[in-house]
Amino acid sequence: MFFDPSSGVGGVVAAEHELDRVLEALAVAGPGDWEGPAARAYGTARDGAAVSVHAADARLRWARECVRAFEQERATWGGLPRGWW
Amino acid sequence: MGWPAAGVVVMRPRPDDSGGTPTLVTYSGVVVDLGRLAEIGSALDAALGAARSAARALWLARLLVGGTAGLAPLSAPRALAALDDARHALAGVEDRLEGLRQRVAAACAVYEEAESTAAAIMARPPSPGPVFGMLLPARGAAHWVAGGVLRGLLLGVEAVMDARRGVPLQVNAQAHLRDGARLLGPAVNPTGRVLLPRGWVPLGATTPVEFLTSSVLDLTGLDHFGGSVDVWAAAADGARVEPPLGVHAVPLGASAAISPVRSVGEVLGRIRTTAAAADRYRVGRIELVAQRGAAGTTAWTMVLPGTREQFMAANPQDHLSNVQLMADERDDLLLAAREVLAMAPIGPQDPVVLVGHSQGGIVAAELAADPEVGVHVAGVVSVGSPIGQVDIPDAVPVISLENLDDVVPALDGLANPVAPNRVTLQFDGAAHSAVLGAHDLRTYEAAYDRALAQGVDARLTGADADLRALAHWDDPDATARVFTFEFARTDRLGSLLETIRHAGYDRR
Numbered sequence: 106m107f108f109d110p111s112s113g114v115g116g117v118v119a120a121e122h123e124l125d126r127v128l129e130a131l132a133v134a135g136p137g138d139w140e141g142p143a144a145r146a147y148g149t150a151r152d153g154a155a156v157s158v159h160a161a162d163a164r165l166r167w168a169r170e171c172v173r174a175f176e177q178e179r180a181t182w183g184g185l186p187r188g189w190w
Numbered sequence: 191m192g193w194p195a196a197g198v199v200v201m202r203p204r205p206d207d208s209g210g211t212p213t214l215v216t217y218s219g220v221v222v223d224l225g226r227l228a229e230i231g232s233a234l235d236a237a238l239g240a241a242r243s244a245a246r247a248l249w250l251a252r253l254l255v256g257g258t259a260g261l262a263p264l265s266a267p268r269a270l271a272a273l274d275d276a277r278h279a280l281a282g283v284e285d286r287l288e289g290l291r292q293r294v295a296a297a298c299a300v301y302e303e304a305e306s307t308a309a310a311i312m313a314r315p316p317s318p319g320p321v322f323g324m325l326l327p328a329r330g331a332a333h334w335v336a337g338g339v340l341r342g343l344l345l346g347v348e349a350v351m352d353a354r355r356g357v358p359l360q361v362n363a364q365a366h367l368r369d370g371a372r373l374l375g376p377a378v379n380p381t382g383r384v385l386l387p388r389g390w391v392p393l394g395a396t397t398p399v400e401f402l403t404s405s406v407l408d409l410t411g412l413d414h415f416g417g418s419v420d421v422w423a424a425a426a427d428g429a430r431v432e433p434p435l436g437v438h439a440v441p442l443g444a445s446a447a448i449s450p451v452r453s454v455g456e457v458l459g460r461i462r463t464t465a466a467a468a469d470r471y472r473v474g475r476i477e478l479v480a481q482r483g484a485a486g487t488t489a490w491t492m493v494l495p496g497t498r499e500q501f502m503a504a505n506p507q508d509h510l511s512n513v514q515l516m517a518d519e520r521d522d523l524l525l526a527a528r529e530v531l532a533m534a535p536i537g538p539q540d541p542v543v544l545v546g547h548s549q550g551g552i553v554a555a556e557l558a559a560d561p562e563v564g565v566h567v568a569g570v571v572s573v574g575s576p577i578g579q580v581d582i583p584d585a586v587p588v589i590s591l592e593n594l595d596d597v598v599p600a601l602d603g604l605a606n607p608v609a610p611n612r613v614t615l616q617f618d619g620a621a622h623s624a625v626l627g628a629h630d631l632r633t634y635e636a637a638y639d640r641a642l643a644q645g646v647d648a649r650l651t652g653a654d655a656d657l658r659a660l661a662h663w664d665d666p667d668a669t670a671r672v673f674t675f676e677f678a679r680t681d682r683l684g685s686l687l688e689t690i691r692h693a694g695y696d697r698r
Contacts, residue, residue, distance in 0.1 A: 116251025123244030130237035161279035168272035175269035178262035
């Protein structure tokens with residue numbers, strides 16, 4: 106997780122990348138050969154977790170747009186020079 | 191590595207269900223691959239790690255936007271609100287992943303426990319116990335005690351760690367009680383054998399908990415407390431009904447007509463009222479329901495409540511009986527229950543179904559395992575009872591209910607045997623009340639009804655239907671009468687003197 110700390114958008118994008126990793130890990134964590142009602146219940150719960158990841162991803166996309174607008178406005182007032190840190 | 195875990199049903203809350211409505215998760219008859227479960231655990235760990243990184247990145251972004259909000263006053267509020275919203279959503283993801291990971295870890299532990307119990311049973315003879323006993327004098331007590339204390343501490347730490355990773359209380363306690371008893375047994379009784387009513391029994395031929403409790407009773411002489419119990423039938427008006435002189439069975443007049451019993455749930459309801467009456471009169475109480483079917487045959491249901499008193503009470507349904515039952519020693523309660531079966535007018539062919547809660551379940555199992563019980567035991571239902579150590583014949587169907595949050599069924603230190611005649615329903619549904627709710631009969635009642643309603647397992651449904659047919663609970667034309675038996679210890683002072691006389695004597 107490396108991003109330009111002067112960029113809020115960078116932080117949100119990094120979070121989005123991490124969420125992609127969560128989805129990849131969940132895809133690997135399927136019940137596979139584990140069968141039966143317990144496995145089905147687990148599969149349902151895992152699908153529920155994946156749905157919540159997608160929901161969080163949608164909110165992150167919206168947050169990215171908002172932060173981008175924020176940074177544009179900030180730049181019109183002079184804002185922070187790149188690499189100020 | 192996979193093995194069939196037939197005969198066990200687990201019902202757990204759905205991880206994504208915050209309402210706590212338990213939904214079935216069964217592994218009856220399913221081949222479990224522990225390796226796959228471990229892979230799933232690692233993948234979930236990775237997912238959780240990534241979700242936490244995402245949360246950190248977002249936290250930094252929030253810090254940056256918040257710190258410079260004054261430089262973009264028009265869009266800052268919306269950006270901050272959107273970031274907070276996203277952080278909440280991420281926290282939800284973390285919660286779900288954490289819950290999922292804990293449940294997979296707990297499922298792994300349950301499967302591992304099942305396998306290790308099976309392995310322990312398979313490997314019992316030769317047991318390491320007697321070796322301990324023989325080594326004790328040679329290595330020196332101080333050395334052994336130091337080692338024992340260290341091992342005991344390690345066991346405690348392991349139990350805490352297991353609890354932290356979500357291993358259910360019952361599974362955790364079962365494993366660690368067994369190991370603790372294995373550790374303590376030889377310290378309490380270095381001879382490596384115990385004296386039971388059936389004679390001297392070596393450590394390897396008993397379970398660790400049986401050996402420890404029996405040794406403690408032997409040491410304290412409490413295995414000699416008992417033998418003076420009086421049993422009588424109580425008529426509906428509370429009057430005492432004795433069998434006529436020379437005739438053993440109590441007359442029909444001692445019984446009262448009731449509405450026929452229809453299900454295990456209804457019997458559990460009767461257990462509650464029986465227990466309440468025992469508490470009111472401070473004597474032991476067992477009910478026998480005689481259900482006469484349309485075909486003219488009679489089936490009996492024995493209603494056995496759980497522990498009612500503390501120790502050495504007039505009512506033998508107390509904790510002393512619990513210890514004696516766990517040690518397979520002589521016990522007033524078992525004596526009374528046998529007498530009840532002898533006094534009731536039960537025909538030699540009449541099927542008898544024994545239903546017991548907690549201590550009552552142990553009594554039911556012991557009666558079913560007794561070849562000289564004198565009646566045809568057709569089925570057992572044990573509710574929250576530690577009966578893993580009781581060797582019930584294959585011909586007797588047994589349904590056992592165990593709450594994974596209840597420590598009592600774990601006191602045997604053994605998982606129930608996996609056998610065609612045994613169905614164990616393990617669940618971790620919501621407790622009925624906060625105080626001792628996990629062991630509360632109503633918690634079990636609710637879970638059993640739910641398990642049947644949801645059809646969690648075909649074997650459970652089948653066993654329940656068989657039992658209802660056997661006991662005539664499913665006969666719409668059946669009529670029922672209840673016999674109420676009461677009992678009490680009659681010579682507690684004599685038993686106490688006998689206990690003192692025997693305390694430690696039979697080893698000298």
